[in-house]
Amino acid sequence: VTGERAFLEMLRALPLHEGARGLVDDAAVIEFGGRSLVLTHDLLVEGVHYLPSDPPGDVAWKLLAVNLSDLAAKGARPLAALLGYGLGEGEWDRAFVAGLGEALAAFGTELLGGDTVRSAAGAPRTLALTALGTADGPVPSRSGASAGDDLWVTGTIGDSGAGLSALREGRHAEALVERYRRPAPRLEAGRRLAPLVGAMMDVSDGLLIDASRLAEASGCGCGIELAQVPLSRALVAAEGDGLDARLRAASAGDDYELLFAAEPSRAGDIGALSADLGLKMTRVGALTSGEGLGLSHEREAVALPSSLGWEHR
Amino acid sequence: VTGERAFLEMLRALPLHEGARGLVDDAAVIEFGGRSLVLTHDLLVEGVHYLPSDPPGDVAWKLLAVNLSDLAAKGARPLAALLGYGLGEGEWDRAFVAGLGEALAAFGTELLGGDTVRSAAGAPRTLALTALGTADGPVPSRSGASAGDDLWVTGTIGDSGAGLSALREGRHAEALVERYRRPAPRLEAGRRLAPLVGAMMDVSDGLLIDASRLAEASGCGCGIELAQVPLSRALVAAEGDGLDARLRAASAGDDYELLFAAEPSRAGDIGALSADLGLKMTRVGALTSGEGLGLSHEREAVALPSSLGWEHR
Numbered sequence: 001v002t003g004e005r006a007f008l009e010m011l012r013a014l015p016l017h018e019g020a021r022g023l024v025d026d027a028a029v030i031e032f033g034g035r036s037l038v039l040t041h042d043l044l045v046e047g048v049h050y051l052p053s054d055p056p057g058d059v060a061w062k063l064l065a066v067n068l069s070d071l072a073a074k075g076a077r078p079l080a081a082l083l084g085y086g087l088g089e090g091e092w093d094r095a096f097v098a099g100l101g102e103a104l105a106a107f108g109t110e111l112l113g114g115d116t117v118r119s120a121a122g123a124p125r126t127l128a129l130t131a132l133g134t135a136d137g138p139v140p141s142r143s144g145a146s147a148g149d150d151l152w153v154t155g156t157i158g159d160s161g162a163g164l165s166a167l168r169e170g171r172h173a174e175a176l177v178e179r180y181r182r183p184a185p186r187l188e189a190g191r192r193l194a195p196l197v198g199a200m201m202d203v204s205d206g207l208l209i210d211a212s213r214l215a216e217a218s219g220c221g222c223g224i225e226l227a228q229v230p231l232s233r234a235l236v237a238a239e240g241d242g243l244d245a246r247l248r249a250a251s252a253g254d255d256y257e258l259l260f261a262a263e264p265s266r267a268g269d270i271g272a273l274s275a276d277l278g279l280k281m282t283r284v285g286a287l288t289s290g291e292g293l294g295l296s297h298e299r300e301a302v303a304l305p306s307s308l309g310w311e312h313r
Numbered sequence: 314v315t316g317e318r319a320f321l322e323m324l325r326a327l328p329l330h331e332g333a334r335g336l337v338d339d340a341a342v343i344e345f346g347g348r349s350l351v352l353t354h355d356l357l358v359e360g361v362h363y364l365p366s367d368p369p370g371d372v373a374w375k376l377l378a379v380n381l382s383d384l385a386a387k388g389a390r391p392l393a394a395l396l397g398y399g400l401g402e403g404e405w406d407r408a409f410v411a412g413l414g415e416a417l418a419a420f421g422t423e424l425l426g427g428d429t430v431r432s433a434a435g436a437p438r439t440l441a442l443t444a445l446g447t448a449d450g451p452v453p454s455r456s457g458a459s460a461g462d463d464l465w466v467t468g469t470i471g472d473s474g475a476g477l478s479a480l481r482e483g484r485h486a487e488a489l490v491e492r493y494r495r496p497a498p499r500l501e502a503g504r505r506l507a508p509l510v511g512a513m514m515d516v517s518d519g520l521l522i523d524a525s526r527l528a529e530a531s532g533c534g535c536g537i538e539l540a541q542v543p544l545s546r547a548l549v550a551a552e553g554d555g556l557d558a559r560l561r562a563a564s565a566g567d568d569y570e571l572l573f574a575a576e577p578s579r580a581g582d583i584g585a586l587s588a589d590l591g592l593k594m595t596r597v598g599a600l601t602s603g604e605g606l607g608l609s610h611e612r613e614a615v616a617l618p619s620s621l622g623w624e625h626r
Contacts, residue, residue, distance in 0.1 A: 002406040004429050007398070010410040017393040017423035028395070028426040032447075033346025041395040041443055042428045049430070080330040082341070082354040084397070084441045085320070093315040097323040110330035113341040115355045116317050117362070117439075126430075126439035128397045130354055132343075 026070040038076035046124035057099025058181035067131035069185035069256040073202040075194025076133030080112035084128030086119035145199035145218035145261035147289040156232040161252020175234040183256040200260040206253040206309020224285035339383040349448040351389035359437035370412025371494035380444035382498035382569040386515040388507025389446030396427035397441030458512035458531035458574035460602040469545040474565020488547040496569040513573040519566040519622020537598035
């Protein structure tokens with residue numbers, strides 16, 4: 001099976017639109033009619049990105065939310081979505097559409113079009129969504145961070161991964177499962193952070209791997225202090241807040257929080273924004289000269305775990 | 314299994330963007346700063362829309378071409394494409410990317426982004442593509458035809474369906490198979506026809522079913538003279554040009570020709586454009602008052618076949 005990295009390398013040899021940002025960013029950006037249009041396209045595969053037992057309305061919510069999270073990371077306001085849908089069993093399809101309607105309303109966006117197909121018999125579903133947004137100001141990339149920038153993250157990390165573990169192991173953990181099934185893209189935070197940051201992306205594959213990608217795209221290294229990684233009360237109640245729990249949280253993925261690099265002089269503005277939005281924003285590390293990711297826990301160096309996150313292999 | 318029609322009815326109850334055109338058109342249209350952005354999203358499913366034995370480069374070509382055909386029908390110039398791809402076996406993936414590169418170059422468009430996912434083990438592939446185009450003039454809908462308009466089609470009809478039959482039955486029919494595997498979206502014809510037509514769409518599911526849809530969307534009926542349906546020499550050599558062959562051709566689908574309705578006074582302009590492009594354009598019938606599709610063959614009424622085309626059931 002081809003790895004994602006190798007496949008992306010092949011795609012980079014094709015004719016690329018300049019708005020593709022070299023296929024290293026979360027979204028594409030096109031200037032059109034005096035506006036910046038931001039486009040993203042994400043697929044969900046049954047059994048890979050969601051559990052066959054997940055409620056269909058939650059799958060619809062997640063399909064929209066993961067795409068809008070990419071728009072949030074680019075400071076864009078959602079405009080509309082195109083849906084690619086494999087028809088299946090009637091009850092599931094009806095519940096999916098109901099959940100999609102809830103999500104569209106919750107995020108203030110609308111359906112623009114798409115395609116429905118007959119699914120192959122017995123095959124897991126593949127669901128596709130393309131989200132279109134508009135940005136009025138700068139559109140942060142992954143690659144604009146500089147050595148010396150602080151590295152920040154919104155909200156709390158690891159809840160969704162812990163929710164998935166609980167589901168798989170049949171444990172009760174409602175708040176964590178809710179984070180897994182109904183992620184909340186940080187749309188307003190993204191729009192208001194965009195002018196303050198050097199680089200921004202969403203945490204979809206895991207804080208550690210996504211931070212490495214941001215640093216690599218920016219030609220920097222990156223240090224993360226695990227004791228600073230923000231954990232929710234629900235997560236600490238379920239898993240504690242020791243080093244192991246923190247490493248698990250930081251490599252679990254599906255957080256859909258914003259990860260951003262900003263000059264230290266921005267800390268005051270970021271703190272004020274955090275207070276204004278009622279959304280935690282936590283400095284978890286810094287960009288460094290050199291390359292690679294370094295971890296510490298209470299200032300003691302920590303070896304990198306074997307997996308930094310989800311690698312699409 | 315939910316039918317496409319029932320599913321679309323459910324989607325129509327969701328918050329729709331005005332550019333969605335009520336989900337009755339081939340593409341969505343959004344105005345920005347006086348320009349029209351045209352968006353379309355089509356999926357191909359292995360075993361449903363292409364044969365597992367089809368060469369991967371041809372599958373890539375088809376994935377792009379069927380989306381660009383929707384842009385052609387809206388008179389739009391392709392701008393870029395987002396790809397949704399399920400990773401699989403390395404050799405297939407490499408050949409797919411090579412074919413995608415050929416198709417991007419052939420149609421003068423570029424890759425803008427997308428997503429790659431791990432496919433579910435053993436599952437048929439689902440491939441997604443979102444194409445973006447721009448239109449500087451009017452963007453024809455399906456619904457703008459009037460009773461009394463002529464109904465026209467570009468090129469020849471039925472080749473692709475006959476190519477697919479030949480492949481399934483192990484018969485040799487190179488030219489027809491080429492039409493099935495490498496459809497040619499009528500991009501320039503679409504741009505130049507857009508100002509001349511009342512309604513336009515592409516023929517993807519079959520001439521008869523697509524003509525019915527255009528007529529229904531326009532609040533008209535439609536009559537088609539089967540003897541006028543343009544057949545290629547290759548098709549006539551393989552299947553003859555009797556009524557049965559014509560009915561098969563007109564309900565086979567995958568033609569990716571343009572179907573359009575125009576006032577009779579436009580016939581001269583359409584003829585001149587056809588000559589200029591070296592692309593056959595044939596009047597196959599007319600829009601009528603009332604509703605429904607009527608068929609004739611050499612002016613004798615013909616009963617509708619049990620299937621007018623591909624219905625996504």
